Amino acid sequence: MNHIIDLTIKPQYIKNYKNGYPLISKEFIVDWDKLKTEGTIVNLLDDRKKFIAKGYYGIQNKGHGWILSCNKEEKIDVAYFSKKIKAALQYRNDLYNDKNTTAFRVFNGEGDGVGGLTIDYFDGFYLVTWYSLGIHAFKEDILTALKSQVAYKGIYQKKRFDAKGQYLDDADDFVCGERGEFPLVVKENGAKFAIYLDDGPMVGVFLDQREVRKKIRDCYAKGKTVLNTFSYTGAFSVFAALGGATKTTSVDLAKRSRSKTQEQFMLNNIDVDAHDIIVEDVFNYFKYAVKKELLFDMVVLDPPSFARSKKHTFSVAKDYVKLLKEAIQITNKDGVIVASTNYANLKMGKFKEFIDKAFKELGGKYKIEHTFSLPKDFRVMEKFKEGDYLKVVFIRKVA
Structure with a gap:
């Protein structure tokens, strides 16, 4: 049986919860120090002790708990x-x-x-x-x-x-x-993926990119050379190859990325030897590509929100413009950059500003052809747009 505690909402936040906002933050609560144990059910009250909503106390990176019901009598069972x-x-x-x-x-x-x-x-x-x-x-x-x-x-x-x-x-x-x-x-x-449910936090594919991969395969890959950075198990490369890409190059710092990508290729009857799988810091690879004057018809950028290697620290908020500039320089004219981020605190409007800034600083021109957010199964609450964390933009390099 989960313990139940009454908490009082600060007056300026009462309207938020009445309107259906789901996240509980300790900054919104007058008597937060009453809480001791995660999993405690909390009844949120206004300053007149009127019931507003019911939730639970649980600390994660977004906040300190979640609303579960607006019905005082509802049992959480x-x-x-x-x-x-x-x-x-x-x-x-x-x-x-x-x-x-x-x-x-x-x-x-x-x-x-x-x-x-x-x-x-x-x-x-x-x-x-x-x-x-x-x-x-x-x-x-x-x-x-x-x-x-x-x-x-x-x-x-x-x-x-x-x-x-x-x-x-x-x-x-x-x-x-x-x-x-x-x-x-x-x-x-129709494509195949190898999944491991018993081997650490990542199972082998990020399900939220399903629609993006399909767009690459069906509309963009045929006859193109594709660079897939931060490639993980090569899912974008698989779909590009299945879509008729002449060659894919997958780059990721993790040593396991090579064998994992090879596994995905072989599952889909793709000739592994016809494609490059490189274990390398992506930023070092960009320097190598510029030096060797390599150009690609499509570059996929899907970095983690934060990443650290021996020589580089990357964060979306500070470094994505630089990352885009690196990609622009090795993308063919009329080529496409698929820019993606799962950083929840970055809105699509700001992300597009990053794109515009990167092209302007290099004196280039572009047009946006498609944008994607989360697919249907990654359901987002209307009152919590922060939950729609995924932003993907297909950018055509005009000049």
């Missing part, structure tokens, strides 16, 4: 989570019926009504990710609810926190059902 999961499944019914895509997000945190929790589907297996000790306190109820709503082969989990609320990967990933035989081969728009 198996029935509550079952209702939320059932609605989420119905919302994604078309994806369940898509035989060409067998990997997608089933439950997307606050977008589906429970912040701090995500559930992904991989061809009969489910992966539950807990983003705070607070949401993990509801583990048994949530897993019971999930099992009551889905037919599953097996359920795995990732814990992305420690006792201080920081991210942590837990070795005990298996929850119940049958253990998967890995790699688990899933499909995305």
Whole structure:
């Protein structure tokens, strides 16, 4: 049984919660020091002790908890989570019926009504990710609810926190059902990916880029040379190759990226030897490309929000303009740069300003051809636009 505490909202923030804002921050609360234990259910009251909303206390990078209900009498139990999961499944019914895509997000945190929790589907297996000790306190109820709503082969989990609320990967990933035989081969728009649910925090592909990869394959890759930077397991390269790219070059600092990318290529019957897979700091590779006068028809930029190597520290907010300038210099005239970021604090308008600044500083011209945000399964709450973290822009280099 989760403990329940009444907290008082500071007057200037009452309207936010009445309007459906879902994130709980300690700066919004008068008597925050009453809270001690993550997983505590909190009733948020106004200064006249009138009930406004109910949530839970759980520390993650976004804040200190999430609103769960505006009904004072609603119990946060198996029935509550079952209702939320059932609605989420119905919302994604078309994806369940898509035989060409067998990997997608089933439950997307606050977008589906429970912040701090995500559930992904991989061809009969489910992966539950807990983003705070607070949401993990509801583990048994949530897993019971999930099992009551889905037919599953097996359920795995990732814990992305420690006792201080920081991210942590837990070795005990298996929850119940049958253990998967890995790699688990899933499909995305007909292409194949090797997935590992039992091998650290990253399973092998970022599901939120599904529509972007399809656009590259279907509309841009044919007959082109493609540079995929920060390439991870080479998912963009796979789709470019399947779309008829003459050659892809995948660059990532992680040593595992080579074998992982080779694995994805072979799964899709792509000749590994016809493509380059390079383990190198991306910024060093840019210098090499300029020196060797290498040019590409398409450059994919999908860096992490923050990255550190022996010689370089990168952050989207400070360094993306520089990154774009590096890419522009090695992109052919009439070539395309696919600029992407998952940095939640950067709005699309500001991201486009970065693009404009990079081209102006180099005296170049461009046009924006397509923009993407999160796909349907990564459901975003109307009152919490910050949850729509993904921004992708297809930029044509005119001159």
